[in-house]
Structures are given as structure tokens and as C-alpha cells.
Amino acid sequence: MWSSSAVAPNTAVLLTLSLLQLAGGSSDVNSGISNYSFPDDFIFGVSTAAFQIEGGWNEGGKGESIWDTYLHEHPTVTKDHSNGDVAADSYHHYMEDIEMIKKLGVQGYRMSISWTRILPNGTDNNINQEGVKYYRTIFEELVKANITPVVTLYHWDMPTPFMNLGGWTNAKVVDYFEDYARLAFNLYGDLVKMWLTLNEPHFHCFSVYETDVLAPAFNAPGLGVYLCTHNSLLAHARVYRMYEKEFKPDQKGKVSIVLDASMGLPKDPNKPEDVEAAENYLQMNLGMFAHPIYSEEGDYPRVVREKVNNMSRLQGYSRSRLPYFTDEEVTALRGSADFFGLNHYTSELLSPSVMEPNWKVPSLAQDTGVKMETDPSWPMPGADWLYVYPPGIRKLVNWLQNNYKILKKIPIIITENGLTDFGGTKDYDRVDYYNDYLYQLLLAIHEDGCNVKGYFCWSLMDDMEWGDGYTIKFGLYSVDFNSPNRTRTPKLSAYNYANIVRTRRIDFDYIKRSEGLNTTALK
Numbered sequence: 001m002w003s004s005s006a007v008a009p010n011t012a013v014l015l016t017l018s019l020l021q022l023a024g025g026s027s028d029v030n031s032g033i034s035n036y037s038f039p040d041d042f043i044f045g046v047s048t049a050a051f052q053i054e055g056g057w058n059e060g061g062k063g064e065s066i067w068d069t070y071l072h073e074h075p076t077v078t079k080d081h082s083n084g085d086v087a088a089d090s091y092h093h094y095m096e097d098i099e100m101i102k103k104l105g106v107q108g109y110r111m112s113i114s115w116t117r118i119l120p121n122g123t124d125n126n127i128n129q130e131g132v133k134y135y136r137t138i139f140e141e142l143v144k145a146n147i148t149p150v151v152t153l154y155h156w157d158m159p160t161p162f163m164n165l166g167g168w169t170n171a172k173v174v175d176y177f178e179d180y181a182r183l184a185f186n187l188y189g190d191l192v193k194m195w196l197t198l199n200e201p202h203f204h205c206f207s208v209y210e211t212d213v214l215a216p217a218f219n220a221p222g223l224g225v226y227l228c229t230h231n232s233l234l235a236h237a238r239v240y241r242m243y244e245k246e247f248k249p250d251q252k253g254k255v256s257i258v259l260d261a262s263m264g265l266p267k268d269p270n271k272p273e274d275v276e277a278a279e280n281y282l283q284m285n286l287g288m289f290a291h292p293i294y295s296e297e298g299d300y301p302r303v304v305r306e307k308v309n310n311m312s313r314l315q316g317y318s319r320s321r322l323p324y325f326t327d328e329e330v331t332a333l334r335g336s337a338d339f340f341g342l343n344h345y346t347s348e349l350l351s352p353s354v355m356e357p358n359w360k361v362p363s364l365a366q367d368t369g370v371k372m373e374t375d376p377s378w379p380m381p382g383a384d385w386l387y388v389y390p391p392g393i394r395k396l397v398n399w400l401q402n403n404y405k406i407l408k409k410i411p412i413i414i415t416e417n418g419l420t421d422f423g424g425t426k427d428y429d430r431v432d433y434y435n436d437y438l439y440q441l442l443l444a445i446h447e448d449g450c451n452v453k454g455y456f457c458w459s460l461m462d463d464m465e466w467g468d469g470y471t472i473k474f475g476l477y478s479v480d481f482n483s484p485n486r487t488r489t490p491k492l493s494a495y496n497y498a499n500i501v502r503t504r505r506i507d508f509d510y511i512k513r514s515e516g517l518n519t520t521a522l523k
């Protein structure tokens with residue numbers, strides 16, 4: 001562990017803390033220590049994904065995923081023409097990763113299994129024992145260190161042979177995903193008690209099949225995007241029910257899915273049409289996935305069904321581009337989650353629109369019919385999509401809580417949240433981002449009564465950021481991608497997060513811009 005003396009708050013901070021405690025607690029955002037604290041049963045963690053950190057793309061018997069294949073065949077797709085062949089080389093440095101996680105003091109580590117590391121062709125006729133052992137060692141080490149492994153089965157690295165058959169647009173892939181999931185539960189279910197079936201099916205389907213920003217840019221807008229959505233949901237339900245029947249009685253784990261959402265806000269809150277646009281945006285992007293699983297009635301939200309059906313009809317289709325679930329499928333999906341895994345980064349301002357220059361026809365974007373803008377006052381310190389608006393996370397968990405009654409019984413866990421920049425260990429913007437977003441979560445918990453029970457930073461370390469390659473950074477730890485050892489160094493945000501985890505409060509003055517931190521004392 002980092003020694004507590006190395007990061008001890010100064011006397012003024014301790015004095016502020018005791019005064020706050022005496023006064024019953026109150027602090028302004030951005031100064032002092034948060035008046036509220038994170039409850040004892042709230043878990044803190046950090047997240048990664050296999051393709052983004054592991055490397056070892058063809059080592060130890062691993063087969064190719066579409067990210068390996070596509071980036072080898074199209075090297076200019078990523079901004080820096082990079083690929084994930086080595087990435088942060090966690091395939092060789094996983095013990096260092098675990099030490100880093102221990103130093104943060106967190107209770108959870110969210111990571112993913114690379115499907116083709118344990119099943120090189122994607123199918124279970126060929127199990128790669130070296131890959132099986134790799135993950136088993138990691139899970140054993142985590143459990144030994146009292147860190148809960150939270151394991152994503154599918155974080156976008158589709159086995160290449162299945163992608164050649166259409167990936168998630170091919171309903172048969174659901175069967176093979178079930179086989180893979182069953183194997184994972186058999187292999188690791190004694191150690192892993194928190195499973196996530198799919199990561200961000202909304203962003204994934206939209207980006208692979210409609211906007212073409214994720215591999216392999218399938219270019220099937222308005223049609224492929226919904227087949228992918230539909231089959232992803234069915235795959236999730238299939239695996240949830242399979243675990244429930246075959247494994248849960250013995251293994252007693254929890255299974256969910258990770259859904260992603262930006263908060264949708266009306267551009268002008270006084271205009272009813274903008275208010276409606278914001279709601280349509282949320283339903284088309286989040287409700288489409290959340291409603292079948294978390295609502296009482298199940299199935300796609302009515303507004304989603306109406307929008308896609310109407311537009312399909314207008315465009316001359318004799319059937320809706322959005323497939324229908326059978327009654328059995330609606331039932332299997334409804335309630336198929338033991339918690340709500342939410343990835344959130346940014347917010348959008350919405351107003352109605354019939355057509356925008358970047359929309360394809362047909363497309364989910366056109367079906368949704370809203371124009372997305374940002375507020376000029378929201379900072380954008382890194383990636384050109386990530387605008388900082390901390391109240392968005394509070395509004396979003398409230399939206400979920402208001403829409404899905406089941407969330408009174410099962411908790412929301414923030415499975416990803418974080419900020420990009422362009423590198424360096426003095427990451428003050430990231431420190432502020434975490435402080436401010438976490439503070440909004442404290443307000444959601446304590447003032448709004450939202451049932452949020454966990455928070456995972458994206459990301460433990462700098463990684464391969466898909467199409468952005470290594471040009472933007474998300475890590476609490478910096479990774480030197482030019483060094484053969486992929487040297488890892490904690491950033492200020494790592495110290496700040498460790499302090500939040502340790503004290504269960506946010507100290508807005510813990511890392512002062514003017515003073516910086518004596519990082520050598522913390523090694």
C-alpha cells in the first residue's frame with residue numbers, strides 16, 4: 001500500500017474536516033472536504049479491457065479477434081496507425097497491474113476475458129489451456145489480495161471467424177457466445193462472483209454497424225445496428241438465464257450487462273420540443289437496452305418501437321427494421337440483471353431535427369430525429385467527444401431511478417467513468433473530473449436517494465483507445481508506450497483516488513494545482 005504518511009492531508013485540511021464534522025457537514029463543490037461520505041457498502045474499483053491493455057496478440061496460443069485482424073489489414077484506421085499487438089503488455093506485466101490496483105486500495109477490478117485467448121477460433125472444440133491459465137492466475141491473485149474481480153465476457157473483441165459471418169447481426173453467434181460463457185463460468189466461477197455479459201452494446205452496435213468508428217466498420221446503418229442490438233440483448237438474456245439455472249445455486253454470483261449513456265438534456269429547457277428531444281434521445285440510446293431488462297413490462301420502449309416502425313414504413317419497408325422479440329424472449333430478458341452496470345462520460349444538448357449532414361439513410365440517428373450539440377461552457381480537455389459536465393451523472397442516475405422501479409431493489413454500479421487528456425502525470429484536469437463527478441454521485445445518493453453502490457474509474461492505466469490508438473490517455477497510471485517494459489507511473493489522479501477510497505470522502509484540496517505533489521515520496 002502507499003504509506004498513509006506519504007499522502008497525509010495537511011493540518012489545515014484536518015482542521016477543516018473536524019470543523020465540518022462539528023458543524024454537521026457542508027462544503028462547496030471544489031473546496032474543502034465533501035460533507036457526505038461514501039457508504040460502507042459502496043465499492044470502489046478500476047476498469048480495463050483485454051484488447052486495450054493485454055497485447056500478446058498471438059502469444060500463448062491466442063486466436064485473432066477482429067481488432068487484431070482489422071488493424072493489421074487497415075493500419076491507417078487508428079489515428080496514430082497503431083494496433084493492439086503489445087498495448088500495455090499486461091499479458092506479461094499483469095502482476096505489476098495487480099500491485100498498482102492494491103496500491104489504490106480499491107475493492108474491485110473490472111477486466112475482460114479475451115474470447116480468443118481461451119477459445120482461439122471462438123468455438124469450444126478447441127480450448128487453449130495456456131490462455132485458461134493466464135486468467136486463472138490473475139483471478140487467484142486478485143482474490144488473494146481481497147480484490148473482487150468483475151469480469152466482462154465481451155468487450156468488443158469478436159473472434160474473427162464470427163465477424164466474417166456478420167458478428168452480432170448473425171443470430172447464430174448467440175449460441176457460440178453461450179458456449180463461451182458457459183466455459184468461463186465452469187473455469188472461473190469459483191473465483192469470479194461478478195460477471196458482465198456485454199460491454200456497451202449500444203455504442204458497440206452503433207459504432208460497428210452505423211458510424212463505422214469501431215472495427216470492422218461494417219457499414220450497415222439503420223439495419224445492421226438493430227440486428228446487432230437485438231441479438232446482443234438476446235445473447236445477454238441467454239447467458240443470464242443459463243448462469244441462473246446451471247451455476248447460480250452453487251456459485252452464488254451476480255450477472256449483469258454494461259450499458260452506456262451520455263446524459264441527454266434539452267438544449268432549451270423552456271421549449272417542450274427540446275424536452276421531448278432529450279427524452280427521445282435517452283430512450284433510443286439507453287432505453288432501447290435498459291427497458292427490455294429493467295422495466296416492469298419488458299420489451300423495447302413504446303416510443304422506440306413507434307419511431308423505428310414509422311420511419312421504416314415511410315421508407316417503404318414492409319417490415320420494421322427493428323426486429324420483434326417473442327413473448328418468451330421478452331420474459332427471458334425482463335429482470336435479467338442483478339445490478340445495473342452504467343458507463344458514463346459526458347452529456348449532450350438536444351433539439352429536434354429531421355435531417356443532419358452526417359446522418360445516413362436509413363439510420364438509427366435519423367430514426368431518433370434529434371440534433372446533438374454541446375454547451376460551449378463545458379470544458380473538453382482531451383478527446384473531441386468528452387465534454388465535462390459533472391451534474392450529468394447525477395441527472396442520469398436519477399433518470400434511471402425514475403424510469404425503472406427495480407432499481408430500488410438492485411443497485412446501480414458505475415462500471416466506467418473518466419477523462420481523457422494528452423498525457424503526463426500532473427493530470428489536474430482528471431483529478432478535478434473525478435472529484436466533481438464523484439461529488440455529484442454523493443449528492444445523488446444522499447440527497448436524491450439513488451441506489452448507487454459502486455464506482456469504477458476508466459481506466460487503471462493508459463491504454464489502446466480503439467480508433468484513437470495511443471493519442472489520448474485515460475489512465476490513473478501513465479504507461480510509457482516507448483519503453484520495452486511499458487513502464488507504469490502513478491499520476492496525481494491515482495493519489496487523489498487512493499485518498500478518496502481510503503477516506504470515503506472527497507478532499508477537493510488534496511492535490512493543489514499550485515503545490516503539486518512530491519511523487520518521489522510516494523513510490
Ligand code: NOJ
Nearest residue numbers: 049199200343416458465
Ligand atoms: C467505453 C469503453 O467501454 C472503453 O473500452 C473505452 O475505452 C472507453 N469508453 C473510453 O472511450
